[in-house]
Amino acid sequence: MASYQPSADQPAHxQPAHxQPAxxxxxxxxxxxxxxxxxxxxxxxxxxxxxTDRGNLYRSMLATVAAMAVEGTDIADxxxxxxxxxxxxxxxRVFRPYHDAPxxxxxxxxxxxxxxxxxxQAVLLATxxxxxxxxxxxxxxxxxxxxxxxxxxxxxxxxxxIRLPHEQGANHFIARDPKLVEMRYFFTxxxxxxxxxxxxxxxxxxxxxxxxxxxLLTLLQTGKxxxxxxxxxxxxxxxxxxxxETFVVEQVASRGLISSYDRSLYRITxxxxxxxxxxxxxxxxxxxxxxxxxxxxxxxxxxxxxxxLRRLNDRFGxxxxxxxxxxxxxxxxERASNDQLDLPRLAMRFDHSSYGRLxxxxxxxNALVD
Numbered sequence: 378m379a380s381y382q383p384s385a386d387q388p389a390h391x392q393p394a395h396x397q398p399a400x401x402x403x404x405x406x407x408x409x410x411x412x413x414x415x416x417x418x419x420x421x422x423x424x425x426x427x428x429t430d431r432g433n434l435y436r437s438m439l440a441t442v443a444a445m446a447v448e449g450t451d452i453a454d455x456x457x458x459x460x461x462x463x464x465x466x467x468x469x470r471v472f473r474p475y476h477d478a479p480x481x482x483x484x485x486x487x488x489x490x491x492x493x494x495x496x497x498q499a500v501l502l503a504t505x506x507x508x509x510x511x512x513x514x515x516x517x518x519x520x521x522x523x524x525x526x527x528x529x530x531x532x533x534x535x536x537x538x539i540r541l542p543h544e545q546g547a548n549h550f551i552a553r554d555p556k557l558v559e560m561r562y563f564f565t566x567x568x569x570x571x572x573x574x575x576x577x578x579x580x581x582x583x584x585x586x587x588x589x590x591x592x593l594l595t596l597l598q599t600g601k602x603x604x605x606x607x608x609x610x611x612x613x614x615x616x617x618x619x620x621x622e623t624f625v626v627e628q629v630a631s632r633g634l635i636s637s638y639d640r641s642l643y644r645i646t647x648x649x650x651x652x653x654x655x656x657x658x659x660x661x662x663x664x665x666x667x668x669x670x671x672x673x674x675x676x677x678x679x680x681x682x683x684x685x686l687r688r689l690n691d692r693f694g695x696x697x698x699x700x701x702x703x704x705x706x707x708x709x710x711e712r713a714s715n716d717q718l719d720l721p722r723l724a725m726r727f728d729h730s731s732y733g734r735l736x737x738x739x740x741x742x743n744a745l746v747d
Contacts, residue, residue, distance in 0.1 A: 411447060415440045457562075464560045468537065468569040471558045475535065481506050481656060482514040482570050484589045485521025485580035494612040495580050496524040498649060502578055502610065503528030505653040514574055516566065517547040517557055521580050526550035537569045567592065576606040576656040581617035597642045598635070600732050604666065604739055606659040607643040608652045618645045638733030641740075662746045663739045664720055669708045673727040675739075679746050680704055680721035689723075693738050696731040 419436040423429070445455065483503065489495050503513045503525040513529035515522035517536030526534040527550055536551040538559045551557050560566040571577075571593065579590050590609070596602035609618040622645060629635050644655045664676040681689060690701050705724040712718065727735065 411440060411443050415443050460561060461565050464558075464562065464565045465568070468558045468560070468565070471556060472535065472569065472573055475512060475556075476573065479511045479576075479660070480514050480535070480574045481511050481576045481578060482574040483521060483525035483578045483580070484516075484570075484582065484586050484593075485524075486582035486586055487516075487518045487520040487522065488583070489520035489524070489580070491524075495521065495615075498610055498612055498647075499524035499578070499580055500528035501649045502608075502652050505649065506656060507533040509653075509657055511575075511656075514570060515551075516570065517551050519548055521582065523548040523550055525578075537566050539563060539566050571596065571602065574605070576608070576659065578608045578610055578652065578656070580610050581615070594639075594642060597736075598639055598732055600729065604663075604732070604736055606656045608655050609643055609645045610649075610652050611645070611647045613647045615647055636731070636733055638731065638737065641733045641736045658743060659739070662743045664717065667711075667716070669710050669724075671726055672708070672724045674705070674708065674711070675723045675725075675742070676717050676720040677722070677742055678720065680723070681742070681745055685745060686723075689738065689741060692741070693734060696728050696734045696738075697725050698728045699726045701725070 415436060419432065419439050423432055423435065428435075445458070450458075481503075483499060485495070485499060489499075499521045506513060507529040511529075512533045512535055513525050514535045514537065515525050517526075517538035522536075526536070526548060531550060531554060534551050534554070534556065536547055536554065536557040538547045538557060540559055540561055546552065547557055547559070558569070560569075567589065570589075577593055579586065579593070593602070593607055597604065597607065609621075611618050622640075625635075625640070630637055630640070644652075646652050646655070662677045662679055664678060666673060666675045668674070686702065686704065690697075693702065702723055702725040705722055707716070707718045707722070708724070710716075
């Protein structure tokens with residue numbers, strides 16, 4: 378159910394061919410065959426380390442480093458690349474033991490005090506999710522981040538802290554825990570806060586919270602993140618998200634800058650029970666989806682019957698560019714990677730853009746089961 382996952386079946390848009398990193402320029406005076414040199418070094422390295430898997434990916438990464446060396450990349454750029462890769466590698470290591478655990482990332486203000494009703498809302502929602510077996514991921518700071526970790530408990534918390542000169546370190550609910558990783562860059566931190574989570578809760582906050590909210594919406598709207606529930610949680614009588622949605626409707630949707638269906642990508646509520654139901658209910662039947670060539674494959678626990686499938690085609694035919702939504706057995710790339718072979722699935726030639734409508738289709742699939 379993890380988010381932020383590229384397709385395993387086709388390179389991302391703009392990905393270079395094997396052995397040729399993006400932006401590679403062969404220096405006129407340089408006779409080295411970068412691809413050949415990298416192939417030999419990588420083969421020797423992997424053999425020495427007794428690594429037999431994913432050789433092409435390691436080879437491509439080494440080819441990028443070799444190209445940077447050949448091009449004489451600026452030292453400041455090299456330091457950024459080195460630090461970013463090191464931070465991601467450390468975060469991958471910390472998160473790896475919990476890959477299969479469902480996770481919810483909480484965003485919100487670091488300035489929210491413990492006596493604020495919003496703090497209590499975050500505690501209650503995190504408590505509900507932890508009781509259902511979910512882990513909670515936050516930026517590990519104070520405010521809403523601390524509230525979510527207080528609710529989930531240290532055992533169910535993962536932290537991704539940012540090092541800032543004017544702010545304190547990790548909150549005491551996660552400090553010195555092996556499930557805490559500290560980062561220098563906001564972009565690597567944001568990647569880890571989003572990458573593996575299966576749902577998101579956002580409470581009122583400042584510029585940083587709004588930035589994270591809009592990036593989440595952009596990733597969901599463009600399909601760069603796996604479909605997932607996004608709850609915008611307020612307190613009873615609160616106007617933060619209601620005011621935000623007024624802006625979205627009157628200034629964004631009214632100009633045709635988003636589709637009206639894009640509002641299906643999020644749920645505004647001030648009710649913790651409703652927020653928990655939105656998060657947990659998203660996976661009541663729906664499991665995951667992936668691209669296999671030009672087909673979007675949706676995996677679920679219970680497949681629609683013939684009449685239900687006809688209804689899905691009638692309602693969602695507008696997002697299918699060719700053919701129909703149909704039941705299918707696991708496709709060859711799925712079998713090759715042993716990817717959820719026991720689950721029923723649907724396949725369709727999705728239009729690559731109507732992710733708000735795809736969310737509505739997932740809601741219909743979830744309505745098939747009690």
